[in-house]
Structures are given as structure tokens and as C-alpha cells.
Amino acid sequence: MAFTRATGKHRGASRTARRTRKIAGTASLAATGIVASMAAPALAAPAAAPAESTGLQQAVVMGDELAGRVAAQADAQEAAAAQAKAEAVAQRAAAEAARRAEAAEKKAKAEREAKQRAAREAERKRLNAFVAPVADSYVSTGYKASSSLWSSGSHTGIDFHAATGTSVHAVGAGTVVEAGWGGAYGNNIVIKMHDGTYTQYGHLSSIGVSVGQSVTPGQQIGLSGATGNATGPHLHFEARTGPDYGSDIDPIAYLRAHGVDV
Template identity: 70%
Template sequence: MAFTRPTGKHRRARSASIPAGAQLAGVATIAASGVASLAGPAFAAPDGAPRFQDTGLNQTIVVGDHVADGIDAQAASQEQAEAQEEAQEQARQDAAREAAATKRRAEAAEKKAKAEREARLRAAREAERKRLNTFVMPVAGSYVSTQYHASSGLWSSGSHTGIDFHAASGTPVHSVGSGTVVEAGWGGAYGNNVVIKMNDGTYTQYGHLSSLSVSVGQTVTPGQQIGLSGSSGNSTGPHLHFEARTGAEYGSDIDPISYLRSHGVKI
């Protein structure tokens, strides 16, 4: 009996060759399916809650959110620190401006106060200058009882070299202006007398005083008391004998009334 050889078309089919990469992918797919199956019950969403597909990247997303939150917090903290620093700088600038404004106000107030003080001093000096240049009556509220150059045998020259002011004994007698005392004491017929060299170079004399209040070399001002009236020396009764002179010597007398009026005294 003859046997025939099988042809190729009757050969047993060869098993297909699977690439290694495909095998690994399959294993990964199986592993992933297994993990998903095992993890499914533990991470099952509550009834009605939205479900998400577990792709194996969820853990990575969670970590990324945490880092992002940290970055946001750090940025917020930095912004807050910058805001605080800006606020502090603004406060420092405001304080500096306020301090500068306060200093300017203080300087302005001091300048104003200084100007006012200087104005008061000028006014006081001017008032003092006027006062020192002012002439007054030798006896306040009095009147002339004997005129200048009145004729009588009571006077050695034959006429009155001054004027007499009515004054009871003990009445205050004042310097008519500013000057320096050049004589204070007994003056013969004038009794107790005071002679003052006035600041304008003229001289005034006050006679028949009961007492003296000044001494030689003393400076006096208008209205300053120099003694008390009386009747010392060649006198018929209490009064003040007043003379105005161009010099200290007897005989240089000038009209006392004209003298006082020329210096603003109403007499």
C-alpha cells in the first residue's frame, strides 16, 4: 500500500508570536484592572455622588493641588508682608511729614513770638525815650505865684530870677526832666537847693526845700522826686523857687515859663 506525504496546506497552524512590549502592556492592563477591582469598594462614591474614572493619575493630581496651595499661601504671605512693609513705610513718611510740619509751625510760632517781643521792646524803648524827653511840672497841680523878673527889694538883683510855685511845706518836688544832679545842699539865699544839668545842656534849680532826696552825681528822670518844698533860706513862706539857666552860674537865668512851654509843659 502506498503512502503519500501530506502537503503544506495540511500543516498544523503555528502559534502566533506576541511581541514583548505587547505582553508587558497586557500585564499592566491586567494589573491595573486588578488594582481597580480591589480598590473599588474602598473608594466607592456615596449614592448619588459624581463618580470619576480612576486612571492611575489621581494621586499625582492630589499632590499637585497640595503644592499649589502651599505656593498660593506663600504668595499670600509675601503679599501680606509687602503690604505691611508698605504700610509701615507710609506711616514713617506720614510721621516724617507731620514732624516737619510741626517743626515748621514751631519755627513760625517762634519767629512770630520773636517779632512780637522785638516789637514790644521797640515800643518800650520808644516810650522810654519819649518819657525821658518829656518835661513835667516841678509841683504837680500847682500854679505860678510870683512871675519871672518881678521887681522887689527882697531880691539882691532887684528882680526875680525865677518863678515861684505855690506849695505847702512838705509838698513833693520833682525834676522837670532828665539830667544829672550837679548841686544838692545849702545854697545861701536859696536855702536847701538842687541844681540839675539837663540832658539838653540847660540847667534847672529848685530852692527853699525843706529836705533833699538826691545827691550830686545822681541821674534823675522826668517826674522823679528830688525833695520836699519848704521855706529855707531867704523866703517869706513855703513855696518852690524854680529857675531855668543856660549855665550853672548865677545870672545865666532864662524865662522859666517859656522854657517849660518849649518842652511841652502846659503852664
Template identity: 70%
Template sequence: MAFTRANGKHRRPGRVARAGTNVGVAALATTGVVTTLAGPAAAHGAPAPAGLRQASVMGDSLAHVVDAQAEAQKVAAEAAAAQARTRAEARRSAEEARRIAAEKAERKREAEERAARARERKRLNTFVLPVKGSSVSTGYQASGGAWSSGSHTGIDFHADPGTSVHAVGAGTVVEAGWGGAYGNNIVIKMRDGSYTHYAHLSSIAVSVGESVTPGKQIGLSGSTGNTSGPHLHFEARSTAEYGSDIDPVAYLRAHGLSL
């Protein structure tokens, strides 16, 4: 009996079909993803293979990490900038505070210096009695034979021997030493151009050219020269020379003293 072969039903796969199958298997073995001979379902939007889905998920996760890192860096940069601004503002505030304090200290110093100068001017313009707590024993221009001019050229203050004698105001010593009938005497040129004279001293504590201030001790009272007893002879003069005397009581009163 003769056998015949039906066409197609039991035909062995062709070379082309086998080759295509081998290529697909090789690609799957190498990459885990089928890249050739995709079936009809893949061509019409069927779900992607597991390998592609995993790669997509991993890509999304990496993107989120990168975005989070970028956001964190941005926040850190903004925080650092804010801290820098805060430090700069603090420095400016501190510098301003130091400037204000320095200006305040300078104004205070200047005010204190002005006040000190004012006190010094007042002190230098202040007059005091030549003998503290004393009074006048012989007045100005008293007459009598005791004085070569025929009258008293000054005033006498009660003063026991060794009593402190003071400059009545600020000035410069122009004479200090023996003065004949005046005994040990001192002449001071005052700041206003007038002169004051202190006579019959037991000792002298200043020298010519020395500056004196009101109340400075210039010597001690005594009875040297032409005198009948211890006292202080005081004169006010328009010049340093004898004979230029002016009323010493009026002079002292004009400088704020009471006699």
C-alpha cells in the same frame, strides 16, 4: 497515544516578562507610582495615576500660599512706608508750626520792646510842673530890693511847707545841698544840656550824680535861705552857675507845659 504541545497558547511566562513585572511591582510598593513598563494607554496620553494628580494639586496649593504670603508682605510694606511718610510729614508740619510760632513770638517781643522804648523816650522827654497843682506867685525878672541882683532870677510857686517838689524832666543832679541865700537847693543838668534849679527846700531827697526822671520827687518845699515865707523858687539856666538864668516860663512852655 502520543501528546503534542501547542506552541504559545499554554506556554509559561518567560524570565524576562516575570522580571519586568517584579520591577514594576517593586516601584509601585516603594513610591506609589508606576514608573516602568507603562502600558500602551500611558504612552498615548491616558490619565496620570492618582499619585501624580495628588502631587500636582499639592504643588498648586503651595504656590497659591506662597503668592498670598508675598502679596500680604507687599501690602504690609506699603502700609508701613505710608505710615512712615505720614509720621515724617507730621514731624515736618510740627516743626514748621513751631518755627512760625517762634518767629511770631520774636516779632511780638521786638514790637513790645520797640513800644516800650518809645514809651520810655516819650516819658523821658515829658516835662511836668515842679509843684503839682500850683501856680506862679512871683514872676521872672520882678524888680525889688529883696534880690541882690535887683530882679528876680526865677519864678516862685505857691507851696506849703513840706509839699513835694519834683524834677521837671530827666537829667542828672549836679548840686544838692546848702546854697547860701537859696537855702537848701538842687541843680539838675537836663538831657538837652540846660539846667534847672530848685531852692528854699526844707529837705533834699537826691544826691549829686543821681539820675532823675520827670516827676521824681527830689525834696520838700520850705523857707530856708533868704526868703519871706515858704515857697519853691525855680530857675532855668544855660549853665549850672548863678547869673546864667533864662526865662523859666518860656522854658517850661517850650516843653509843653501851660502856666
């Protein structure tokens, strides 16, 4: 007569089931990195799992990946720091270059302004300078000299010795207000000077300026001669307070007051 094992809640697990659970537990412990050391002596150890399927190998792989990421991050940070340093150096160099360029421009501007001031001052001095109406000459007839040659009975100007065709110059800067025939003065020029006075140049053989023209000190305005009421070639020069005859002042004192040695 055959007997069968009772079933139900009091039935113990079969040997096959117990072994299956033990193997599963051991595999579980191996998966967590814990090496099973409590295997039953009578039970043969299962075959070693492939290395790539162990938790230890997975941890090593994960560690390598993490180390790689950390190294890459460190390299990136180092590269960023190097770039930032290079940019800072470039910015400082650019700022220094800009500062030097600005300083150079300021210096150049100051030099230009200084040259302009010097040129203006030189021009001002030139325009305010006076020269003799005839170079390398002398006064042959003085101011207020008496003679029947003059309608007023006295000389209203001074005569400079000059042969016909000698260059006659404006004694200072001014504007021509008369240029042509002046009766007893022959060909004559009258210039209103910058200081408001007037100068006259008479007995000219030729006239080289026109009314309204500006002249500068030493500019040639004509050539000496003997036109009008004259006994010989010379330059008759007058200094006046107005443009017309009769407003004469001492021409020698006038020229000397403006620095001309006569």
C-alpha cells in the same frame, strides 16, 4: 537528551527580563505624570501606587507651597505699603506741626518785639516828658521881676506858690549835680537835664536826692520851704544853660517849650 538555550549576542531576552523592563518603564512613565495606556491585554495591571508617591500629588504639594509663599509675599508687601503710608502720614503731620509751631513762635516773637518797642517808646516819651515842679500851683513871681531882694536887682527865676512841705518834683529826666546848701537859695538842688540844660530848685525845707543820682520826670526830689533868702515858703525854680548862677534863661519859655502849661 536535554537541550539548553544558546547564549551570546543573538540570544533574545528572557520573558522574565522583558517583563521586568516593561514594569520599570511603566513606573517611570507614572513617575513623570504620564498614565500608561499601552499595557498588554494579557498582562494584569500592577497594583496602584500609594497616592503620596505619585508625581501628581507632589505637584499639588509644590503648588500649595508656592501659593503660600506668593500669598505671604503679597501680605508682606501690603503690610510694607501700609507702614510706608502710615509713616508718610506721620511725617506730614509732624511737618505740619513743626510748621505751625514755627509760625506760632514767629508770631510770639513778633509780639514780644512789638511790646518791647512799645515799652521802649513809652519809656523814651516818659523820659523826654516834662512836668511842672509843683503840681496844681501857679507862678507867684515872674522872671526878671525887679526888687532889692535880689543881689542882681532882678529875679533870675520864677517862684511857684507852695506851702512848706509841698512835694517838689524834677521837671524832667537828668542827673543831680548839686544837692545841699546854696547860700541865698537855702537848701537847693541842681539837675543836669538829658538835653544838656540845667534846672535849679531853691528854698527847700528838705532834700531827698544826692549828687550823682539819676532822676525821672515827676520824681519827688524834696519839699518846699523858706530856707535862705526868702520872705515866705515857696519854690524858686530856674532854668540854666550851665550849672552856676548867672547862666539863667527864661524858665516859663523853657517849660512851655517842653510841653508844660504854666
